[in-house]
Amino acid sequence: MPRAAPVTSAVRPSSRSVMILSPLRLCPTPAGASVPPMRDDIPTEAEALLSALVTAESVNPPGRTVAAAAVAEDWLAARGLGAETVAAVPEKPNLVVRVENGAGPHLVLNAHLDTVPPGDRAAWSVEPLALTPRDGRLYGLGTGNMKGAAAAMMLATDRLARDRAAWRGTLTLTLVADECTFGPDGAAHLLKVRPDLLGDWLICGEGPGGMHLAVAEKGLLWVRLRARGRVGQGMLTTRGSAATARLAGALAEIDGWNEMTAVPPQAGLDHDANREGMRLSANIGRIAGGAFVSQAASAAEAEIDFRLPVGLTVAEMGARLDALCAARPGLSWEVIKGWDPNGSDPEGAVAEAVRAAATEVRGAAPRDVTRLPASDASRWRARGVPAVCYGPQPDLASGVDDHVVRADFLDCIRVYERAAHRLLAPQTAE
16 A cells, blocks of 8 residues: 555545445436325234344354244245345345335345344343333344344335335345344345345445434444564563564554544534544454563554544555554554445435435434444445435444334334335326
C-alpha cells in the first residue's frame, strides 16, 4: 500500500470517499397504485413462532443451524410455503421461499438464523434458550439478533402469499446461516450459486437499533500488527528496544483513533442518533508476545478490529497504518479480512418504501442511520442491488439479556408487509 501523509486528528474523506452507492434499478410505486388498508390481525402465533426459533440453539461458532431451520421449514410448510434448502455444508442450511405472482419486480427479504454466543450465562436474568415475556419485552438469545426479524419476515411472507391479488412480481424470503461470523456458508454461498436471488431490492431484518432505518453500514478491516525487537537478556533492555514495548506504544496511538469521526456524506446521516455510525472504532482484540519474564521480547503481535464509517475506505486506513509503522522501528502489519463501507440511495425506492410503511404503522418516520456491525445487506449492495436494514433489535448491538420490544416486533410484520405492497404494487394505466 502507498505511504500516507502525516496523520491528522480527524478523518478527512478524499474525493473518492463519498458514500458508496449501489447502481440503482428503481421501480417506485406508480402514481395511482393503491396500498391496501392496514390490517390489525397480527397472527396470534407470532410469539409462538419466535419462541420455537429461540429454543432451537444455533450459536455461531460453531454455527449449526439445522434445528432452527427445521422449525422455520415446518412452520412455512404448514402454510403452503415450501422452502428450498441451499447448503454449502449440511450443518448450515440456507432456506429459500419464493412466492411468484406474474411479471413484475423482485423483492428479497433476508434474515439469518444463527446467533452470537450468550457469553457468561450467569450474567443473564433469564434463560437464554427460552422466550421470556417481561414488561413489554421478549427476552431470549437471538431475539434481537435476529430471530425476531426472521419470525416477522416469515409472518409477513405468509400474509403476502395469501394476499397475492394486491401485488405483482416475485417475493423471496431467504433465511440464512453463517452470518454472525460473516462466514462463507450463508448468504455468500447462496448468492454464489443462486444469482437469481439477487432481486431488484433487498430488505434485511438486521435492525440498527432504535427502530431506525440503516441506509448504509460500516466497513470492516481486521489487521495483524507485528513488532520485532532486540534479542537478549532482560537487564539489557533500553527504552523502546523490546518488541512488546514497541507494540504497546503503537497500540496506545491506535486506541486514540477511536476519537476520530468522518464527515457525513449526506445530510440525512448528520444527526445525534448516528454519531456512532460516523465514528472510527478500533478494538484491540488480541495481544501476544514474549517468552519469559527475564528475557527481552523479540517478537509481539496484536489483532485489531477496525470498523470504518462511510467516508473512510480500506485503502485510506491502510495508508494510515503504513504511516504508523514507518514512524516506529520494527513494526509491520497485514490484512486478515476487510471490505469498504457501503450504502444505498436514501431516496431510492426501497428506502422510501420502508420509510413510508414505518410512518404508516408507527406514526413517525424512522431516522436514517449507518449500521455498525456488518450485515448481509452489504453482500447484495456489493452486487449492485439497493438494500436497507430495518428490524426490531433495540440496541446498536446485541448482548446479555438480548431482547425485542414486543410492540416493535409486531410492528415489523406490518412494516415488511406494507413495504412489499409498495414495491410490488401493480402498474396502473395513466
